[in-house]
Amino acid sequence: MSAAEFLFTSESVSEGHPDKVCDRISDEVVDLYFRKAIEAGYETPRVRAACETAATTNRVVLLGEMRGPDTITPDMVEEVVRAAVRDIGYEQDGFHWETLELNNYLHAQSADIAAGVDEGTGTFTDEGAGDQGIMFGHASDETDEYMPAPISYSHRILKRLAELRHSGERPEFQPDAKSQVTMRYRNGVPVGVDAVVVSTQHGAGYSTEEIRELVRPVVTEVLPEGWFPPEENFYVNPTGKFVIGGPDGDAGLTGRKIIVDTYGGAAPHGGGAFSGKDPTKVDRSAAYASRYLAKNVVAAGLAKRCTLQLSYAIGVAKPLSINVNLHDTANTDERKLEARLMEIMDLSPRGIRTALGLNRPIYARTAAYGHFGRSPDNEGGFSWERLDLVEQLKDLAG
Template identity: 45%
Template sequence: MKDSCILTAESVTEGHPDKLCDTVADAVVDACLTQDAAARVACEVMATAGKIIAAGEITAAKLPDIPAIICRTVREAGYGGSDYEVEVITHEQSPDIAEAVCGGTETGAGDQGILYGFACDETKELLPLPVVLAHRLTRLLTDARRQGIIPGLRPDGKAQVSVEYRFGVPYRIAAVVVSCQHEDNLPLPELRRDILRHVIRPAMQELPLDEHTEVLINPSGRFVQGGFEADTGLTGRKLMVDTYGGLVPHGGGALSGKDGTKVDRSGAYMARYIAKNIVAAGLAKRCTISLAYAIGKAQPVAVTVDTEYTGIYSDDVLEQAVRTVFNLTPDGMIGTLGLDQPIFRKFCNYGHFTHADAPWERTDMTEVLECVCRAKDMGVSER
């Protein structure tokens, strides 16, 4: 990292059209897994004014009532759940893919993919500060709407935070941007005052705004029309919001709408789990894990560890420890993290790695990693 730089991350509320499509897709996955833990689901959702379409490949013991799931999820996000024409187009998983994934003695990867996991000691969440702050803003924005703290707020919204770093350490907040949907009769000056008071300042307690921080609240002015009426929503279009805010590499695969055999999801969660345990164990200050898979193959074709020269052991030793400690097959990742359970909708919003109760956020492997790293390092030294 340069001596001085600015890093930026964004977040969106659960009423944002893209994120609401993610939530619907994950609600469908959960409904399938509730009835069949072995269900294979790849659900995509697209929505626009007056129309919601769910499509994909679902192989399950029983197909859930997807139209009802869609209407309920949209209504719970703060919109009229019955104000849309709903169309569902699904079929079973390709038999060729099914044979490649389930035809052997152990489950193969549902597709090829490169997955990244990251952790750093910058915050208690072991995430970069801009990512944490951006999600905190949108959580507070939603809380302010749901609890009536700011009357007149509507579900759609987003936030962005720019943090100035000096010598690799967060130094000050350079800029904050918040855009929120509101009712037509809410005066803009009043809205801006309340957002600053009830959302922005409480979110920035660790690193308060200073006189030079640029604060932009609804910079475009009025934001009355929102949600699907204003913008088309699509599953998988908020990859950086879901992960590390664009501050870490991304393999390109979306998380939502997929069961655990899809390594886009399970591999990304496992990579985060590994990276977080490495940092939590004090084995490195920063850690990026990369996993690569081939469709139908259980074992990853590549595993890499990059601690950016902050590790107390070499990256090679850490890689050996990771391969020893963690089962990186789809079956292993599903079993370790409980990905055959209906848990996905719960963790869909405000970043998949900010939820302390998510199974991939546990730090229960720190002692094992320390012991294995010590043993591996001794073996390398003796040679």
């Protein structure tokens, strides 16, 4: 294989994967706090959430620090936990939405952390970042949604499996699943698929070959025509049967699938997870802002690929740095682009939250199939996928 030709692989996991069950629950709790804040007339910028979830055989444990209206009760939290598990589809002996045991250890946010983040209460007068850290955003012209192709197709395979399961058309499929797509690139452009791996939980009594033939049309439908891998590189449940799955088969934790959540390894990740966090946590909000800017850069024709890094200090509003890398595909000057991006978007936590409308109950929908490459919705979800900065960037081309 020449230097101009290479293979790259990304994986995705389904909404029923144990870690994704935990991400979904954590984000449902965040949404609950925003919903109840709006209902109670509580200022949504004051909501704080850092909800971690662990799950194992018929048990869910909530840990973390929260702040919100007094109207929120433990019963409300339990209700959203059980509803999330039911919606995913778990009604199994080892993990069932109705019979699982819930241990809720959520408590009030640390006063020391609050003092560094709330406006006018810390060392600096402006509302500061909820933590220090580095965040990355990325975009590529490989797909219509400006995402790297391997992670995009991995997500699509699992979303289609879930659609067939939820509709009742394929009751053989159960909630837990993983996919992996190996893409062949030539001169930086994806030209075909070299291998596909799909492992899906299934009902008892089905052979591996039967499940393989149920998965085959899904992969054929998702991949472009002619891109189905060689038969010897099409793997379905390669260890054999997969009946015991979900948190009954493997414990889950919030935040363990950060590469699945982002770009499938095709771009750097700052290290912080997203789910369970309110938007003062720049792990989440600045990663969304970075994606927003990078996507608009590529859509404006300034590059074929863009990776953007931001960095923050806890309690400090202004980002410490911005770096744009156009991967030798630039149609503009990277340093001039950095300056323009800082001009057209306030990258303080409050500025990001305001520009993207993040103080809303929009987070549970992000918990599976990636936080990026999705379509903005009417309720404000995936606002960071908008392309409304393109006109402000086009004049930098050339």
